Amino acid sequence: MIITGRRSKSVIPAWVASLALVAGCQVGSGTDSGTDSASVRPNILVVVVDTLRADHLGFMGYPRATSPQLDRLAAESITFENAFAHAPWTSPSVAALLTSQYPGALGFADSKEPARPADDVQFLAEVLGEHGYPTTAIVSHTYVGSRLGFDRGFDRFDEADARGPGHVSSASVTDKALAVLDPQQQQPFFLLLHYFDPHFAYRLHEGFDFYPEYQGDVQSGEKYNSLLKRARSETIRDDDLTYIRALYDSEIRFTDLHIGRLLQHLRDNGLYDNTLIVFTADHGEAFLDRNDRWIGHGKTLYQELIHVPLTIKLPGQAAAGAVVKTPVGLIDIVPTLLDFIDIPYPSQHRFEGRSLPLTDVDSLLQLPAEPVFSETLARNRWLQSVVDGRWKLIVNRETEKLRLFDLETDPLEANNLADSEPATTRRLAAELSSWSARVDERRHNAGSPASFTKEEQERLRALGYLP
16 A cells, blocks of 8 residues: 655644644634524535546546646645445445445346335435535436435435537536525535536537647547447547547636636635535546547446546545545445534445544544445446455456456556456455445445437437446
């Protein structure tokens, strides 16, 4: 395990002092004047960008200027360089994030059969609402909409921008967020924003052309089936693929622009310092990274799909610039937030994630590795994976084929070490089997099938989810 930070060791004591100030004055049991603790808790903003690969962002080492606004946010945040989604498609990944439950235990199976989690599953907005937080969500994908239960606990739930691949929504999501942010509001708020634009279909946005010299015939916004046919063709040219990636990067830069507007509004209106901001993604995107000639997501558990960005900006920018390399999962977010703002866990709800010690820099920088699990059932494949420190094991439950990778020396997962590292393979396989058995105990009693209108079905079909 390697833990590091962007700043020198001499700065760490300042982080500790700043975090102590946050913990003692902003999220404690009250102030000297007797103010109730709820009135001094921070605002909470959770930003989820759909289909955003971690390795296409500047602060994660990407050479293109796709994310200047998010790079600035990361510089003022704690960055978790090895964060993992628990499924490579939207609904189960975001549900795991908002409930601290694994997707299988929530009832999610194939992406063609999305589920609505059982009524006794408690979402983050429900917990925060019970403790005085006004709650608002603005989302832009049917797969995080009310038909799947994602509106639970929200006073306001806006899903009007869930209009499929032909709709560009980032500006609208931000505009709606600015309209509900009130700098005069006395209560702290919880705001969940879901941005969709990096999802297929990829569009070229004015001013953000990363491959202007392209002379091929791939079109911006090309239909899914047409683009997938090109990808599977052995005749697709290298410059075509480069252009497709450039379109994807244009989408990221466009989304970054509008997230930047949101962040600047918080700064200009005195809300930024006392807002805890979580930024992440639900999953990534594959661009012919493997021999399966695949563009899209949902059907594998390789890094391009489950390695996601995660930054947490604390009030007052405490611990700004800290970088944690220990693997963490999106299910860690809810217990981490509730511990930080001193809200007890619901007695009837057991979280699967662990609480990350945001107010203890020394502990954060020495965070021990714990297994992080992911799963997908898509296109006749049932895959499960575990990341434990530097090692990652992927198991095909249909064939029991094992693939072991050393992510430290082989981040692209090119070399299967399952045969040459038998002891590690056996250990991780046992961890995965034990976890799978626990999930299976709840899998068949969790959730219920979702129901979509014909219009919603057409949108999902255009996105490649439905046949």
